[in-house]
Amino acid sequence: MKASIVTIGTEILIGQIIDTNSAYLGEKLGEVGVEIVSRFAVSDKREDMLNAFERAKNDSDLVLITGGLGPTKDDITKKVLAEFFERDLYFDERQYEVLKVFFKMINRPTTQAHKNQCLFPTNTEFLPNGMGTAPGMLFEFQDTIFISMPGVPYEMKHITENHVVPLLLSKQENYIYHYTIQTAGSGESVLAEMIEDIEDGLPSHIDIAYLPSLGKVRVRVSGTGVNKVAIEKEVHDIVEQIIDRIRKFVFGENLDTLESKVGEIMKEQGLSLACAESCTGGSISRLITSVSGSSAYFEGTVVSYSNRIKQEILGVKQESLEKYGAVSEQVVEEMISGALQVMNTDYAIAVSGIAGPTGGTDEKPVGTIYIGVGNTDQQHIRRLQLTKNREKNIEYTSYAALNLLRRMLTGDLEN
């Protein structure tokens, strides 16, 4: 099955919004064995949309459309879809009921714009939107399936996961099995070199993909075949071989994240955690608390953005700040001790650095960041030398700190 993605919206074309939806859809469709052959971004003008629908139809069996649904006037997607399919628009009473219930729940009035939102092309199959008011729509037209979804990422994802993926799976002849090895602390080319011979020896129905993000690489092994049990076993055998080679970078599998994995270990061992963050500004605690149930092990954080807070709440010594500077091994050590004491936890993470883009010196250029983890017995501090990009530095540092804690908890840092 071949698919195309059509993204609607002038805001994408003129660069006000970066199109992350298409990357998400590319990955999800790949997982269920659907190949994306083309991707179009067009304005929300009638002719441009008609043109894109026609081109996408020529390229593929499945056309995924995102964007251009919603209550305001610039959302003309449904009208143009109806024209393209040569169908009429009708007012759907049931969708209007759903919408009224939704707005009653959040205590807002329904407007005429919302009523207009309930006009649909005839023969629309609805894909319920659990996160918003505009439903996904499925149309069959001349041997091509068209699926139109709202552009808001979490709404689009909800519809994709709950309706589009199951539908595509039901249409597959072959069984596709993916197993993802989650790694941190190494680049993709280093990992690829470590398992080069395994990859070279793979049969044609097994693939390895490297999916890098800041500080992490997912290594995905995929197998395709008619026999579910056989293909799963084959993939598992290869996964085992790979893990054997790259074990020191592996932190989990499939849907594991560094933050969920750290939480799992803390819960198992009955431990508690606190943070002291300076340049990351709350990013590490934000990650830790993104895990539902993190209150079982996470006590809290002091974001000590100023030196005064470092001293007054965390008890960092004035002389350490003066002698070594706020961005130093010594200060991070004292921040760990301070967090352990003030919040009375078993473990603490601390970070201090120059996130940038300004504020560097010759000795400590922008991107100099100290991360540390420890308990009352032992502390491990690392100096990172990162980029001039503030956002990237904060994100990378947060994951590096979590990974350092994970390695300490699993005994990987012992001498």
Next chain:
Amino acid sequence: MKASIVTIGTEILIGQIIDTNSAYLGEKLGEVGVEIVSRFAVSDKREDMLNAFERAKNDSDLVLITGGLGPTKDDITKKVLAEFFERDLYFDERQYEVLKVFFKMINRPTTQAHKNQCLFPTNTEFLPNGMGTAPGMLFEFQDTIFISMPGVPYEMKHITENHVVPLLLSKQENYIYHYTIQTAGSGESVLAEMIEDIEDGLPSHIDIAYLPSLGKVRVRVSGTGVNKVAIEKEVHDIVEQIIDRIRKFVFGENLDTLESKVGEIMKEQGLSLACAESCTGGSISRLITSVSGSSAYFEGTVVSYSNRIKQEILGVKQESLEKYGAVSEQVVEEMISGALQVMNTDYAIAVSGIAGPTGGTDEKPVGTIYIGVGNTDQQHIRRLQLTKNREKNIEYTSYAALNLLRRMLTGDLEN
């Protein structure tokens, strides 16, 4: 002048890389009045590329191609371009000299792959790449200009800023002008209804678009015309009319964010800020500190995830926790007071709630969140009733709290 963007690379289609280049080009071209009419992402297969070049040529007067240039085997862009233009490839001695000088400078040897990199279609006009080895290329073909650039973002940006933008400016007849009104605290349909008559009365060369994200909507007014001064004035007049209507939701313009705006006001008034976060887990401080220079007004945060930390560090009373619960107006009030006192700042933000997806009761279901802002004289607390989605609740709450602080700082909450 109409333009299309063609992005080459399988890694973009399957979602391994998020295409940020196209957004950048869209914005840059918009600034010089070139309208992007379509955008294609294709694999690096010959047929797909030829197909995309043909389509892009049909759509526009200018085709910008990124990706698919460089020393590795899969970079066949130049070969396919030569085929598309019906031109031969030739070895360019001068480009090879440039390349040799570059590699000598970084102390690396040149390889056969680099030599192959110096094959170009005949009649190529070179756009020097100050950041890497593959130059940009310009071709005129049947009344369409093709510009091909490397996919590495900083190389592509360098060529765009230094060569593409000046070229386009020299060719412009029409001028396009965008002005974005940044709003928070209202949905897009309510805003649309408030300015419906203004929108209905617009001339055809002026457009309004609504760009929603969680808790915020950008209202963008765009105008096209030959006279730069006249079109800017016309857009500004309409922007003023719109702002008059929706003033209570407007927090800024163009590239302003809630976090940058709050920072701006604090700096202007010489104020300082601290946070006490519970269910948002550091998300508000993460936003505040994403602004470079925020250390000028931001002191720090206590993420008091457990009740113990609320009591021990922020001084929330045991009896308040017992009588009203951690998620209550009273506790948020005490968190504000605690943050003001412990961190000795002029203002504080505090949040406590049930982010979900579990943990609700009949009286306080999942999504019940109290946000508060205040100084030693005055506090403003609001109760939010949000969704069951943890990530959405945290994000929405963070922006709502920042907006509440902004409104307090601008006197919008006074009686």
